[in-house]
Amino acid sequence: MSVARELWTGVALDDQIQAASSNPVILDGQALAVWRGEEGPVRVWEDRCPHRGMRLSFGFVRGETLRCIYHGWTYATDGQCLAIPAHPTLAPPKTICASTYPSETRYGIVWTKLDGGSNGAALPDLGPDEGWEPVRSLFVHAAASPVLEALLNCDLGQQGPVHMVAENAAEVEIGPELRVLVAVHAMDDERTALHAVARGPRAASERAGLARRLERLRDDIERA
Amino acid sequence: MAIRLYDYSLSGSCYKVRLMLGFLGLEYERVQMNFYPGRQHRSPEFREINPLGQIPVLEEDGLRLRDAQAILCHLANSHDASGEWLPRDAERFGPVMMWLMFAGGELMAASAARLHDALGYELDIEEARRKARAAFRVLDDHLTAREIAGARWIVGDTPTIADVACFPYVALAGDGGLGHEEYPALRNWMRDFRRLPRFRAMSGIPEFI
Ligand SMILES: N[C@@H](CCC(=O)N[C@@H](CS)C(=O)NCC(=O)O)C(=O)O
Ligand code: FES
Numbered sequence: 001m002s003v004a005r006e007l008w009t010g011v012a013l014d015d016q017i018q019a020a021s022s023n024p025v026i027l028d029g030q031a032l033a034v035w036r037g038e039e040g041p042v043r044v045w046e047d048r049c050p051h052r053g054m055r056l057s058f059g060f061v062r063g064e065t066l067r068c069i070y071h072g073w074t075y076a077t078d079g080q081c082l083a084i085p086a087h088p089t090l091a092p093p094k095t096i097c098a099s100t101y102p103s104e105t106r107y108g109i110v111w112t113k114l115d116g117g118s119n120g121a122a123l124p125d126l127g128p129d130e131g132w133e134p135v136r137s138l139f140v141h142a143a144a145s146p147v148l149e150a151l152l153n154c155d156l157g158q159q160g161p162v163h164m165v166a167e168n169a170a171e172v173e174i175g176p177e178l179r180v181l182v183a184v185h186a187m188d189d190e191r192t193a194l195h196a197v198a199r200g201p202r203a204a205s206e207r208a209g210l211a212r213r214l215e216r217l218r219d220d221i222e223r224a
Numbered sequence: 225m226a227i228r229l230y231d232y233s234l235s236g237s238c239y240k241v242r243l244m245l246g247f248l249g250l251e252y253e254r255v256q257m258n259f260y261p262g263r264q265h266r267s268p269e270f271r272e273i274n275p276l277g278q279i280p281v282l283e284e285d286g287l288r289l290r291d292a293q294a295i296l297c298h299l300a301n302s303h304d305a306s307g308e309w310l311p312r313d314a315e316r317f318g319p320v321m322m323w324l325m326f327a328g329g330e331l332m333a334a335s336a337a338r339l340h341d342a343l344g345y346e347l348d349i350e351e352a353r354r355k356a357r358a359a360f361r362v363l364d365d366h367l368t369a370r371e372i373a374g375a376r377w378i379v380g381d382t383p384t385i386a387d388v389a390c391f392p393y394v395a396l397a398g399d400g401g402l403g404h405e406e407y408p409a410l411r412n413w414m415r416d417f418r419r420l421p422r423f424r425a426m427s428g429i430p431e432f433i
Contacts, residue, residue: 020433058430187405215365
């Protein structure tokens, strides 16, 4: 599976991106800062401060701004630089802007794509957004294609067939009442992340068990 | 009742002890060692203090203790009236000890990677990183299970010396060429830890949260 730049890819669980936090994520070899203000949705940016290139995933959040750890340049949610502490009276020129990527939260997963344009497939559509519970993210030391292969043949319990709902997302039905959605995220040639969420009346109570079965899947893939 | 710590600012193991002294609000005397480039910890004089030639060492009331984990146990045992940093009930005592041993054992692979990258120690860096990643994953899986159970700390509902002992080398991973990308639960736990009252940063760990 290659990472098509115009393909929406799940890169984190919304539930695991704390309020007021900035987090490192690698997608197709590209370093991203995935951050959330004190309230509001998750944003996905290039992990690089326009000033001297410091990683913005080391930055810190104040209100709805992200501040670089190095010299404190402060960025609004659209990427625009708002303040430069070393020059407090200067209004930063409009040209100073962090690179942003599109991001959407759906089914408890944060999705992004490296090509910001509107070409390419839409987000996977599995009906209404409500009712999905996080399971966990996993980071498998294997390339995306064997991971996808293993996912399609996995056994998470008394399940029906695994079917693809997008080029990089699969759905598993476990009995009539439990559905698990797994987004497949190629970090680089050697590492693949999986982000799993579940839906159904048992989704919350089964979470710990599902997480353990996914850990087992990860370990089995790596042993193979 | 004076406390003396043989210390080195950049040492993650000494940082465990400085953190604990800070959380307990204890005053202490710092003996700054010339660890690098002076290798003072290997001098004959320091070998009389710790035959293993390692820091940290803590002295108090005629006691002389080496090993960060042992020192954390001692400080919590002697100076924490709440008993929460080292809980004595059966449900928590054993698990705290277990993760404490992990901090002084498996997790020290991350310290080795850092000594290689930062101070040029000769060792098999790929092996050190592989072992460090394996240890990070064990702790991340544990903390993910804790998140699912609605909990935040390694053991119980409050931070313990297990959190203190595990924090430094997880947080300093980057100095050994190890990223935090694969460990969302570790990232969230580290952020919670850094928000604790009396938390102090060190070089390599951001002050602002
Ligand atoms: N088991 C000891 C190990 C401490 C340790 O590795 N200290 C390092 C400094 S961070 C050291 O003194 N290394 C010198 C050596 O081992 O030669 C502890 O946990 O305190
Ligand atoms: S590198 Fe980010 S503010 Fe200077």
